[in-house]
Amino acid sequence: MSQLHIVVIGGGAAGFFGAITAAETFPNARVTILEKNRSVLSKVRISGGGRCNVTHACFDNKLFVKHYPRGDRWLRPLLNTFDAAATVRWFESKGVLLKTEADGRMFPTTDSSETIIDCLLDAADDLRIRIETSCGVSRLLPPTTGEHRWSIELLSGESLWADRILLATGGYPQANSYGWMPEQAEPLVLPVPSLFTFNTPGNPLLPLAGVSVQYARVQIVDTKQEQTGPLLITHWGFSGPAVLRLSAWGARELADRNYSFTLRINWLPDQNEQQLRNGFNQFRQQHPKKQVTSQNPFGLPNRLWLAFTELAGMDPNVRWAELPGKVQNKLIEQLTNSRFPVSGKSTFKDEFVTCGGVALGSLNPQTLESKAHKGLFFAGEVLDVDGITGGFNFQNAWTTGHIAGKHIGL
Incomplete structure (x- = not known):
């Protein structure tokens, strides 16, 4: 049997966390991140004025989800698996300490987003995750009858194969920007700006x-x-x-x-x-x-x-x-x-997010796998989940990336 190939589309917070979790959970798999831009983790870099607001110091999940205008009920059980406290522990395990400010926002003690970026890049490097930048995707072709692999067509005209795909591209302000994605079980929730x-x-x-x-x-x-x-x-x-x-x-x-x-x-x-x-x-x-x-x-x-x-x-x-x-x-x-x-x-360039996106009813709520397409998973802002400022959107990225990564190789 050939080595399982997991491809993560999107080199942001959710994509990296999903890729790292997948590589840790399924050590025999090959994991690749595809990022359309020249650099990865760009939103992490500018978040919080360049300090990266990693999460929020609210450790009661009932209260935590009250900071999400959309997706709160759906996110609640997922936080029971990986919440703000788990995020703090994860970064501490990598040698990154977080501090809490008066308003509850949590930042690295270095006050530099580069600390978070270096942590994620180092973890990916240790796990031999391949990162391809300037590598945009034009179309995803689901497996045909009798086939188990996805075909990923790139903007360059090239294509590659994947056994599993994690879609973590972030939100798009226009509905037609989602057109290259396979149709889901429920219609796209019309995207509009938030924050x-x-x-x-x-x-x-x-x-x-x-x-x-x-x-x-x-x-x-x-x-x-x-x-x-x-x-x-x-x-x-x-x-x-x-x-x-x-x-x-x-x-x-x-x-x-x-x-x-x-x-x-x-x-x-x-x-x-x-x-x-x-x-x-x-x-x-x-x-x-x-x-x-x-x-x-x-x-x-x-x-x-x-x-x-x-x-x-x-x-x-x-x-x-x-x-x-x-x-x-x-x-x-x-x-x-x-x-x-x-x-x-x-x-607001540091915190802008999209209200709307892939309908939450389109996914298995325990694994974040598409109901319409086996082997296709979702995480992060591409979903119809968005929070207010204060670290809540990053927590959505860590939580959904972790859960998708835990199940993507099964």
Whole structure:
């Protein structure tokens, strides 16, 4: 009997983890990774600002899956096999220690994604996994009757054979980009972007690009979609974890609206209107002779506070004792109910993922093998699973890559 040949299509996190697990589990098999680009693990390299957010320090799987807008119920039993704790142990076994930041994100202690890349490349090298770059696939031909091997046609015009295939190509933004894959048991779930920032042309706060607040509430007007967290003003609109999470949970609804909607921001979500009024009155009593523009009573960045006073139509020289009631009301409205017309989105390059992809019902939920095609397995973002920022999408890659790799040689 000839040596089993396992071909992994896609040299990203899921592809490498699947290949490594397969080679460890089936040591007599030959494992090859095909990557269409010139280099592998490119998303690992840029993730987390070049530090690689490996996973998230949430070790209760019931809570962990709540960070996936899509695929949470499907992923839950898989995490019981390989979860965030298993990820930490795996990297530690390879000599890579992870640290936890205040928000739960986990990074290598070196603060360098190259540490994770080197770890995966070294593991692949130790297992004699062959890596072929600039090697795109144009078509997969399932085994014909009486045949057990797949034919993989390459963009170069060449072809090769495989006994098993792991498809870990990542997500594609357009449905037609999945066309080279064999048809599955269920239709493709229409792909749309997730984790993106909001463009707000004409936004009067755009000159404040770079200013951020640590806690704000953002909401899509006329929907139930809202999130809280850090918010960043950019040259084109708004970004930061709160906006990225909002874009993830609202990915389909925002796509249906063609990314045209109204964003509502409460810059002080911990305080209700009465508390704000009390704060204004207290400042009025304590600092009656000081200029309102020079005294920021709510801990906001000074440039942002100054912008709000201008938007409220305030005289820049007015003192707290002289603050008109109408201007104060406008200020409170700015602080709690700012509204910005959104027109379009921008990809957040470090974390961008696809909402949609290969339907989860198309796979055996225990092995990740295609129901329609024996010997074809899937892992990672190519599936209709996506998480918010914070290491959750990488955990999906490690988990599904591990499970597919454990079963692909059986």
